[in-house]
Amino acid sequence: MTYIHKIDSDRCKGCGLCVTICPKHVLEISEKVNTKGYFPAFQARPEDCIKCALCCSMCPDVAITITGAEDADQTQQAASTEDNDG
Numbered sequence: 001m002t003y004i005h006k007i008d009s010d011r012c013k014g015c016g017l018c019v020t021i022c023p024k025h026v027l028e029i030s031e032k033v034n035t036k037g038y039f040p041a042f043q044a045r046p047e048d049c050i051k052c053a054l055c056c057s058m059c060p061d062v063a064i065t066i067t068g069a070e071d072a073d074q075t076q077q078a079a080s081t082e083d084n085d086g
């Protein structure tokens with residue numbers, strides 16, 4: 001199982017909480033603005049990421065996700081598992 005760590009830069013408001021919380025110093029704030037005029041976080045050192053998900057939990061805008069993929073070559077993100085209860 002390969003885990004893919006992704007930041008939706010257009011959701012990010014550049015608050016820096018994820019940069020601060022990351023124990024591996026993977027994240028930094030970009031010098032380029034996103035579509036909303038913020039400086040978004042990005043993976044400056046993705047090879048150091050341990051997929052601990054602290055940044056995902058911390059982000060107030062839910063801009064960071066970690067998804068599991070069976071095969072790293074497959075770029076499928078169509079995991080539509082809706083929970084219909086009731």
Ligand code: SF4
Pocket residue numbers: 005021022023024025026027048049050051052053054055056
């Ligand atoms: S998953 Fe953990 S190690 Fe990876 S960027 Fe987020 S906080 Fe850092």
Ligand code: SF4
Pocket residue numbers: 007011012013014015016017018019040041058059060061062063064
């Ligand atoms: S915590 Fe979320 S909104 Fe804040 S910089 Fe990180 S990704 Fe962007």
